[in-house]
Amino acid sequence: MGYEPRFRLLPWKRAYRTVAEGEAAMLFTFTKNPEREKDFFFTDALAEIEVIFFKRKADKITWETFDELKNYRIGYVDGYNYGSSFMEAIREKKFSRPDMLGASEMADYQQFLKLSGKRIDLAVCVKSEGLHLIRNNAPAFDDLDYIDKPVGPARGFFCGFSRKWPDAKSLRDRFDKEYGKFKAEGKKAAIFDKYGISASAAPC
Known part of the structure; x- marks a missing residue:
């Protein structure tokens, strides 16, 4: 241009x-x-982006509806648009233990630190971004993987x-x-x- x-x-x-x-x-x-x-x-x-839940490999967590995740500590970043389904679940307080992190250029990395350190159970993240973080922060995040089910379209x-x-x-x-x-x-x-x-x- x-x-x-x-x-x-x-x-x-x-x-x-x-x-x-x-x-x-x-x-x-x-x-x-x-x-x-x-x-x-x-x-x-x-x-295109696909938003999913990342978890620890040792935790056998699966889900079909957000109601099944009610008692897990769910990490997400303030101000991010995760899609209408997840945002509505947050507004309706479907998660009894939400864990909101302030937005910053390192927010997703900080989320993964909390996940690996067992301070949250699930971290919501764009799939490609989460996989990038795992690949580029080995071996720190070698204990992490994801649930292959998007939180929305x-x-x-x-x-x-x-x-x-x-x-x-x-x-x-x-x-x-x-x-x-x-x-x-x-x-x-x-x-x-x-x-x-x-x-x-x-x-x-």
Whole structure:
């Protein structure tokens, strides 16, 4: 697009607020919902994410409904959008022992430390992000694995342009056009292949 971007890594809530208020042009990557669409023009989906529960290998935990997890210590991160099913379960207090962690750039890593240290029983996390953490923090997280059942349908991961940024909608449209070319030329697939990520999984 002819720009030299400047990136800032911020805790989630501050990053959201910074872009929503028009102090930066774009926020990435995150899921879309009606509330967020009031603040952003969303791009085409960059990838799909699947949110699951991670657990300790020694714990034989399975589930079909959230009611079956009522008495487990459930770890999640404040401000994250895990999908409507899980968020509704939190609002309805279906988990008697929820454990909310403040949002930060290290929040998922901290969740996994708590899980490995037996301070929580389950950690909610994007599947590809959790597997990345386990792979890249061996042997610390070798005792962790996951329940292969999503907490809700797979959802898209997007970039969002601030509605308060000048010509934001035009920028979004140009981004989508260039991103379409990027995919058509095989560049996205090459990046996913390089990092061993399936086409239906979001990069961490």
